[in-house]
Amino acid sequence: MKHLQRSELGTVGYLHRTKIGIGRRFLTPLMVMIAALCLAAPGALAYGTKAPKKIPIVMVGDRLVDVAYHLGVVPEVMSVRSSHWPASKELEMVSDTLMCPTRTLGDTSLLVETAKKHGITRVIAESRAGSCSANSTISMVKLEDRLKEHGMTVEFVDFSEGLEKAVQEIAAVLGVPENAASVLEEYKKKTAKAEKAMPKKPLGKKVVVLKGVYSEETGKSFLQVEAPEGYTDRFLLEPLGCENVGNRMFREGAKESHGYYTLRRLTNLGVANPDVIVMTGDSYAGQKALKEALARDPELRNVPAVRSMAVYSLPAFVNSSALGYPAILYKWIKALEM
Structure with missing residues (x-):
């Protein structure tokens, strides 16, 4: 058994073993309002208490959606591993939810149908968003061509070069680069606290x-x-x-x-x-x-x-x-x- 050193504490790996997705959810204005209040409550998902801004976009990938939320943004449509990520239950109250990332990107018909229903043409996905299976691989080039046929664009974010760079990249893509510093500062404080307790x-x-x-x-x-x-x-x-x-x-x-x-x-x-x-x-x-x-x-x-x-x-x-x-x-x- 390997006992990791303190310097390895911040390592975030890519074990994706699940294959579970859920259907779409359609919300009444009242439910959306209640969800916004829940998401803004202390102890929910974010470090702060300000309700996030909902934008017309499709996000694919747990970590992408999570970082976006901490940056103060939630997507109109998302694809995450709902059955395994507890926090997604709160986000499902405000975002229409597709199947898990591998299935969503493997067969884009539901993604395209849902995006058209919402009038969305922009998709952001993790470059390694095949999170339903460790062996799943999605051709990003084919995905881009497939969505382009339907008048949609797709942008990719990469977590392989470290969380800090990913947060900055996502903040820039979402048009909120000014929010990255405070999110990373809070993350670093919590990381230092955990490292000290190791x-x-x-x-x-x-x-x-x-x-x-x-x-x-x-x-x-x-x-x-x-x-x-x-x-x-x-x-x-x-x-x-x-x-x-x-x-x-x-x-x-x-x-x-x-x-x-x-x-x-x-x-x-x-x-x-x-x-x-x-x-x-x-x-x-x-x-x-x-x-x-x-x-x-x-x-x-x-x-x-x-x-x-x-x-x-x-x-x-x-x-x-x-x-x-x-x-x-x-x-x-x-x-x-x-």
Whole structure:
């Protein structure tokens, strides 16, 4: 296991493993007004409290949309990994939402149809926006030619040369270059705070990461355990010298879906024997499952994480909100070092 140095803390990778998109959403003026108030609320997406400006444009890519929002701009239409990026739920209230980037760019018919409906002719996309699959590649030249046939233009932004340059580039493309400095200053402050908190040596803890899913319609909930070598490993556990032992939680022959395995019960919690249990998504689903597991098998109280009450609800990181990474990492540091 590699223990990353402090200088590598700001590295943002390109693990794109998901293939889930959602349909379009059509909003009433009242919903848009409510959404603007939600997005402007402290603790939502942005560092500030000023409502963002909505512009007639299509944006393709999680990180692009996230940076644009922090710069004070939201697109009329967007293509992001809605099922994996929690913050997108707020943005969906103000932006019409296409499928995930790979599907949107692979078959541009929905993009073109939706853009025409809104009277939009301009598209901005991440140059590596094939975020539904790690192996997906989109020909930017073909995409440009395809959209040109419909009287549309496409511009690309690149995150491969670092976040700072990407933020400046996006600010320039959106016509708000004056907003880049304050966004980057806030990001650097949070990065410095996380770097200062980094443990001087590997923590060496075994961790199980559970993602809770809850349906308000049915009242039912279920759990997914994150498999090793995913986003959490790369960005959160490996930098802290911790090990993801989630692979010990699912049965032999179980099928992985987008980096997760679905669990009916926490039957193998004792086998995994984690030092820490992290719950992402809907933590109620995880808390409910843990309580039921302890009732069935009191011996699970001897699992180190349960015995020491090292069970934490923490934010997930799926390489969508690059600007939010330092704050998320800081929270994981404080939880795992206890």
